[in-house]
Amino acid sequence: MTQNTVKRAGKSHFVNMGPIRLRQPFPTQHIEMIDPFILLHHYGPYDISEANNPFDLGPHPHRGFEPVTFLVQGEQLHRDSLGHESVVKAGDVQWTTAGRGIIHAEGPTKDLVRKGGTIEGIQLWVNLPSDKKMIPAKYQHAKSEEFNETISEDKKVTTKIIAGAHEGFYGKFATQTSVNAFMIQAKAGGKDIIHFDKSHQGMLYLLKGTASINASETLELDKNQLLEFNQDGNGFSIEAKTDSTLLFLSGEPINETVATYGPYVMNTQTELLEAMRDYQMGKMGFLPVN
Template identity: 40%
Template sequence: MRLRTVKALHAALRDDIGDLVTRRPLPGPGVEQVDPFLFLNHHGPQTYPPGSSGLPFGPHPHRGFETVTFILEGSLAHYDSGGHESVIEAGGVQWMTAGSGLVHAEVSPEAFKRAGGPMEILQLWVNLPARLKMTAPAYTGLQRADIPTLSRDDGRVTVNLIAGELEGEAGAMRSLTGVFMSTVELQAGGRIAMPAPARRSVFLYVVRGELRVGGTAVEGFRLVELNDDGDAVGIEATSDAVVLFGHADPIGEPVVAHGPFVMTTREEIVQAIRDYQAGKFG
């Protein structure tokens, strides 16, 4: 096993949406994408008061990629034009394949708006190759209990296995493109070497805490860009920490994005807008 080295650290930029605390590490000034990972919003952590309006993400369209939403604290209600509905609680994950087109809403449930409480959510956009951009839309909502967990380093590290395989264990989701996705919870002093096969793009974001990655000190709210010079990533927590960790084969195709649509040509973007306006997203 050879550990990858750190190429660069990218701080998440603050970009609040109304009263919603938001940080965005990707895209940023130093990194446009980590192909096929396109975009990450980190909402919170914050506490909503009782009687708030909650999250502001009412109905909006997507085409050409997937969204993976991690509910770290609070709860999230999902509705979409494919007829999918769910309320996912803290520790759960939503995986939505927009594919040929969906309209969805991600809002706070009525009970949360009435009572208020802590809220922290990550949303990651994962690109689809041209051959899958018009695939049928799909949605899966997983509660925390649905996600396999692996305990390592005498219980000081917990890997929540969302998609892919790790040491013979299968994740809760099967990705269309072979994406490995997990969250890793570490107690101070905990350490783990996460497999990261050569030529795969590694996505590593420090949600909270402080740690060392490949020997490099990293604070919270940082995206870690890694060199392709090893087959594993060494993570050691210097305080209690939470990490979003994934890897995938790069797609290597043009990315043409316009708001909620991600395609490979400008013409496909124009067609997506026309199709949405014509009501073809359901």
């Protein structure tokens, strides 16, 4: 294996989004995007109760990209204008293709709010190329136990294949572009090698713990939580210093101009204006407040 060298390492700073405080490893002033990935949010862990429920996102639209939710703790209710309503539990993933437009809502289930508990997750925005930005919307949901997994030789590292392929095993989701998404659970002392295609832009995000990458870079909470790789190899090595959780993402760059405004990711400002108009006219569908 030829190791991918590290292009840059970044801290995952906290940002405020209304009542929500969450980590945003990108975009930042240093990392605008990691093509084809537009945005990464790490929300929680939040203590949820009837007296405290900051993560309740009412109906809102999207167009031109794929919002993906990896739920780490708790359970969320998803509803959308296509008629889907599903409970997403810890370890589950939902992959939405917004395409020409979808309205969805998500937040802790009423049962979690009533009983009290913790919620934590990742929201990722995957760009769509210009010829797919106006395709019909689609929703996919897979449960934790449905994903294929690979296990390291030392039995200490488990890699859950969400999308793409690894070591001959395939992800659960049909993606619109060539993308890998792996959730990695590593026990202290565990070692493994992750391979990916040289044509992909690759990155690694640490949710929990401390891990050494390529025996040279260290990922640690509140220090360096994000590594972006150069396209000069076909993989990297991991050694967990403590029990660790990491999200690996890679994708073939789209290499197109990106225009964003709020919940829309298009190629031009005109297309953004059209998206706002279409939403106001009801062309993205309707979803009542629950």
